[in-house]
Amino acid sequence: MTWRKGGLIYVPDGTLAWAKAGAQLPTAELINPDVIRVYYVSKDREGFGRIGSVDLDARSPNRVLAVVPEPVLDLGELGAFDDSGVAPSTLVRVGSQRFLYYQGFQRSERVPYLTFTGLAIADTNSGGFKKVSRVPIMDRTDEEPFIRSTCSILCESGLWKMWYVSTVKWTKDENGLHYICVIRYATSGDGLCWQTHPHICLEPDFQDEYAVGRPSVIRDRDGYRMWYSIRSFRRLYVIGYAESEDGIHWQRNDAAAGVEKSSDGWDSEMVCYPFVVDINGERVMFYNGNGRGITGFGYAVLVR
Numbered sequence: 366m367t368w369r370k371g372g373l374i375y376v377p378d379g380t381l382a383w384a385k386a387g388a389q390l391p392t393a394e395l396i397n398p399d400v401i402r403v404y405y406v407s408k409d410r411e412g413f414g415r416i417g418s419v420d421l422d423a424r425s426p427n428r429v430l431a432v433v434p435e436p437v438l439d440l441g442e443l444g445a446f447d448d449s450g451v452a453p454s455t456l457v458r459v460g461s462q463r464f465l466y467y468q469g470f471q472r473s474e475r476v477p478y479l480t481f482t483g484l485a486i487a488d489t490n491s492g493g494f495k496k497v498s499r500v501p502i503m504d505r506t507d508e509e510p511f512i513r514s515t516c517s518i519l520c521e522s523g524l525w526k527m528w529y530v531s532t533v534k535w536t537k538d539e540n541g542l543h544y545i546c547v548i549r550y551a552t553s554g555d556g557l558c559w560q561t562h563p564h565i566c567l568e569p570d571f572q573d574e575y576a577v578g579r580p581s582v583i584r585d586r587d588g589y590r591m592w593y594s595i596r597s598f599r600r601l602y603v604i605g606y607a608e609s610e611d612g613i614h615w616q617r618n619d620a621a622a623g624v625e626k627s628s629d630g631w632d633s634e635m636v637c638y639p640f641v642v643d644i645n646g647e648r649v650m651f652y653n654g655n656g657r658g659i660t661g662f663g664y665a666v667l668v669r
Contacts, residue, residue: 366606366623368650368665373631374427375419376661377407383415383436384408389658390515390579391651392453393642394463399423400430401644403651404437404465405662406452414450415439416467423644426651426664438467438485438494446471446481446501454482454516455640457525457556463487464556465494468514469501476535476542480514481505484557502557503529509561511535512544517582517591518556525553526612528566528580528591540598545569546576548593550613566591566615567607573597577605581641582612583648591615592622592639592650602637602657624650624665631660 377384384407392404401421406414415436422428441447447469457464469483482503485494503513512532519526533545548567551559567577576596583590589609594602606622607615627633632654639652648667654660 366621367668368623369668370624370627370665371427371663373654373661373663374421374651375403375405375429375432376631376659377417381407381417381434382409384417385410386412387656387659388417388661389414389653390452390454390638391640391653391662392455393640393644393649393651394456394458395423395642395644396420397423398645401426403662404453404456405658406450408450412450413440414452414470416451416453416465426644426649438465438496441469441483441496441499445469445499446479446504447483449478451483454514455518457518457520459520459556461488463494466502466516466518476511476544479505480512482514482516482529497557503551503559506561509549512546515579517580519582519584520556521584523554525556525559526582527551527553527559528582528612530578530580540575543575546578546596548577548580548591562613564613566609566613567593567617569595569597573599579638579640581639581650583641583643584612589615590641592641594637594639595619601635604636604639604652623667624652626654631655632663 386408388405416438420431449472450470452468454466465485481501487494516529531549550562553559574597580593591607595605605619607617609615634655
């Protein structure tokens with residue numbers, strides 16, 4: 366698998382009070398054949414993240430058509446699960462509605478944060494997103510009490526399928542404080558109430574890796590494909606790849622991911638947080654580079 370990089374697309378210039386640092390977790394939707402809208406999270410001076418958006422030329426994605434000056438989604442109220450930050454995960458169209466699934470961050474004392482999945486819905490392309498609840502739609506459980514977020518969702522024949530990040534535990538050792546993250550699978554009949562499957566889809570190799578995350582799933586005729594981020598102790602973020610016939614049991618083939626860090630520039634240290642989408646007959650990956658998105662986001666196009 367070979368991707369042709371198109372370069373850096375966007376990073377905030379620092380003039381907006383809510384968007385002083387980075388453009389992380391690019392999440393794209395095709396508004397019409399001419400316009401791609403990409404949602405991202407940027408942080409203010411205190412490190413609180415809000416979701417913004419930019420519109421891109423669908424035929425030349427590195428051409429920015431518009432930057433929305435206000436956040437698409439803001440912080441939750443004090444004490445809520447999203448009072449310390451919101452970040453986009455994926456967007457699903459349901460008739461005239463658009464479901465924006467997002468991560469809600471809440472800072473913690475002994476670990477940096479907890480994150481769970483929230484949902485905001487907009488009725489039209491121009492309508493604003495409104496949170497459906499002050500609590501997560503994917504909240505903590507006894508089996509998953511730490512993190513359940515950063516999801517990818519497909520709707521197939523009335524069944525909603527979600528792949529998401531779950532933290533097994535936080536641990537402190539000679540490598541410092543870090544989490545152990547896997548990718549799990551859940552299903553729903555309405556996109557609101559979810560049932561988690563007991564099988565773990567992907568997990569770190571535990572030799573050097575300690576987390577896999579930010580899954581992006583596409584279904585082709587021959588099965589499912591997933592791109593995701595890998596965290597390890599000996600190197601910075603890289604992008605991995607896996608395939609599945611049923612969406613539940615996955616085979617890793619990270620060597621086939623096809624997107625590596627560049628020799629210099631904005632993504633010369635790492636590549637991470639992929640979001641893959643088919644646009645006008647081309648498969649496009651939006652992703653972050655150095656500093657996990659501090660340098661902004663760019664894109665690559667699959668060479669078929």
